[in-house]
Amino acid sequence: MSLILLLTGLYVWRQGGGLSAEQIPVLVVRDRSGQQADFKLEKLDAQHIGERLRPLIDADAILCTDSASVYAHFAKVEGITHRPINPSQNRRVDGAFHIQNVNAYDSRLKSWMIPFHGVATKYLTNYLGWRRLLERYKTQLNPLICLKEALGYRDMQQLTQT
Template sequence: MRATEFRSWLSRLTQLNQTQRDQLQTQLSCPQGMLAEALEPPEHCPHCQATALRPWGSSHGLARYRCRTCRRTCNALTGTPLARLRHRECWGRYAEAMVKSLTVRKAAEHCEVHKNTAFRWRHRFLRLIAEHRAQHESGIVEADETFFLGSFKGQRKLSRQARKRGGRARRKGFTAEQIPVLVVRDRSGQHADFQLKQLNAAHVGEVLRPLLDPDAVLCTDSAAIYQSFAKAEGITHHRVNLRQKRRTDGAFHIQNVNAYHGRLKLWMKRFNGVATKYLENYLGWRRLLERYGNDLNPLICMKESLGDYPVQQLTQT
């Protein structure tokens, strides 16, 4: 913009109302600066993984790099879930919407984009966040499952009659309609959860085996699947019999996991039912909120969406 045009633009700022001033302030202070701070120059070529990158001009406001090995170009977004998404000036505000756990329509209104765009952005932002969970847990490790009603939300062809706004299961208890989610948490705050295909010893062992330290003490309810896994792996297992109305046995309990179940279910209600194929993304979103607590901000959210995980702020239990 030329200097004369800029002065003319500045002279019209007094004509803005308060809402327009707030929008201008958000645009100036948040989006581009936040994205520039979140992005880091790539160390490896996303196409061939070589380290022979050199600057190669810029395009659409992003620095470009060219690989000397494969001769292909890239930028800091290439190979990330946010690659080729438009309206980068709105990403900062969308990260704010995620920190506030806004629904799709409210997030679209907050960013002044179409609701379909807000939905697409949600699951692009959450793709890598959903994969960020604890890789190792030790000490007293609590594990317990919770259930979500299976949902085909958004699909046109259903194998059953459609439900409205989440709905209810036809029968009480665990049935084929329910999707099991195993939550695992140790006393230092390390947290992981997994959407299971089936609730049996084989699937539980598949996710717990690489997660638990050999010296860990697994604390669960009296379900037989955990006992079978602990016996097969030689892990110390302490069972809390909830049917006898004993929720604690000294230091052994699953109160932290059960409390998390309550927070997760309460948080999920705002979305009026979550499609099963996107459930893992929402689990990752909730883990993000738990991981940072009040320290979570749009910049951290954007970094995690790009796969750059800052130092975790663990919630102590």
């Protein structure tokens, strides 16, 4: 993924709602070019974050996150530059660094999931994939695209010089 990564952890309600123990952590990673990854985590801690992010992040990446200490710990262990933004102090932007892109996605994801009244934990990754599909294709989504994506085919246009 590109140099500046926007990272957030959010919680998704299990089916039926309930206590906070009924929430499942989801890690969302986006970069400024629109690339995205999301993961259902067992626990929102540096170990589980590291397991998911190590294959994605280059050593020269800059992590832009909220001020949760788990991200600072992960960045320190991995030797990655970390730019925390503290929204609780009305800080949404720090120069070129912000987490508005990933927070907007979180909001869209949570709003989209409301009609489902929570999801079964074993199907959460399927719902996340469905949402990624909706984000990627927006109004262009059709059954053929869904089938191609399910089979692992993606339409790619190669630019060539003539």
